[in-house]
Amino acid sequence: MNSTVTFYVTRHGETLLNHLHKAQGWSDSPLTERGIQAATQLGLQLKNVQFSAAFSSDTSRALQTGKTILTAQGQNELQVITDKRLREWCLGRWEAENNNKFISSMMNELQIKNDFSELNSRLLEVHEIIYKSDTSGMVEPFQMIMDRLESFLKETGDNLIHLNNPNVLIVTHAFAIKTLMYLFSKEMLRKKPKIKNVDIISIKWDGKSFSILT
Template sequence: MVRFYIVRHGQTLLNSLDRAQGWADSPLTEAGRQMAADIGHKLKGIGFDAVYASDMLRAVQTAELILEANGKEGVPIKKDVRLREWCLGSMEAENNAVFMRNVTGWLGGGTSFAELNQRLPDIAAALYEHDATGMAETFQAIKYPAASNGVSIL
């Protein structure tokens, strides 16, 4: 039987500064490093055959620390750009309060964080429409990364 263990990266500098991050990358804080090590200790005894992470520093650092704490430093980490969070364009590294205010305004106001999580296609469209960098991703690119970069996911 195949088992998957899915772990979010540890706390980053941008997380600690209450900033949005998609492709904007930042290193793990000491608390984030400790979180990753704690997970590694909890997964002690698990035989990992493969480890996959996005190519972002925060994801790779988290995977390295988990493997180190688990005693599995020799397991290679396969970095894959398709595992990145979505690119927020000009909203990258924006203060989360400003991010929320802008997004709710673009969507017609008054939605909670929980409601916004149910409207990810709308959020992606709003970010894409209001992006000044030309880098924000459409929901189609987020949902089907192979469709946007020519790589097949099986």
Template sequence: MKKIQILLVATLLALVPSAFAQKKSTDTKDNTVVMYIARHGKTILNTMDRVQGWADAPLTPPGVEVAEFLGVGLQDVPFKAAYSSDLGRARQTARIVLDAKGQTNMTITEVPQIRETNFGSYEGEFNPKMWNDAALYLHYKSYKEMMAAMEKDPGLLKDMVDTFKALETLGIGEDYNQVKARGQKALREIAEKEAANGGGNILVVGHGMSIGIFLSDIDSSGKKPDAGHMGNAAVCKVIYKDGKFSLESFGDMSYVEKGKKLSGK
């Protein structure tokens, strides 16, 4: 009987460190999500300098190439999941990126809420027409003058997007806050889902203007995106941890440049 008691105590003592170790491992589990949010490659409508919001067009050969460069430049970043808007140019870009970096079997989850802004009756119109209409409405002499002012005050983007909605005639355009609300909600849902799955690197492919709007005030510390144009296949790196977002970089073309160099181009 005494031997049995001794063996029982020994067994319990042996299990205690294991139990503590398991609890410690669970308590220190890092569910950080690193989101690589990229703009799509260049399309036919981009090349023709036409408004491309919910209107869509396929990538041009240079658009395919820049997406391939991005994939090669990201080859050292293993993605656990991939998302894109449901517009073809974003979906096509995401597939090219994944294939170029060797993750050919990864599926892409389409999220309509990370679409580009809906420009209503301006869809397919020449960009200078829409932007100059907005500039005059906001009492600037020209689109160029308005853009120069926005470089000094990125907050003017809200006025511009709201003006597009005010001027378009189909009644389906979106204002700034509508775009921001749907996009930020979608990014949070993606981040929470991936955090629950253990965190990791996530690819998200979307659109230039809407990405800037989504990220305009998403950083919990108040950091703002840089003003200016976001190049095709540019990357914004966003960290999600403990329910908060932090903006690490915006409009970063270094991954494309790295991929171009590795490709010998």
């Protein structure tokens, strides 16, 4: 029987900037009490899952979420390894902008009327607006974001696939998770227009290809 690696990919818990309705890409802020409680709850939900490894992006919010999940889940001895390939998109001039203003700007630019799921299904165009308007020089091309996320999953999957059907915890960010959907299951972008704090998806790697479990 061939082994498969299951990645449990979640978004971090609510942060201070989330609470203040600010867009948050490479800018970072700590978890709120509500964010800690939600991460704890997710850990309790995952208590029957035995993780072989745990990873987060190199932001404090993702690392804190990962540690909180594992503590509640009963595997607090497992180290959360940070990897910058799991970072969120850099949002350029929209970093820490009012979230409603950010979303309405994107919808206006793409001439979308009140349909958030359409905004999601046009992910590539959303990125293009952010990329073209960037004055910081820090916004990555979309291909670079896809490449770093996929290379992380492939490298990690290949390193662990010799184990007996290992499970891996990954804490990342909303646009990063949408990018994984774009890569492996585009139809999910319309089905799941919003990635909320501590939302979780499962991705399987069989050594050849990825599939997202719904």
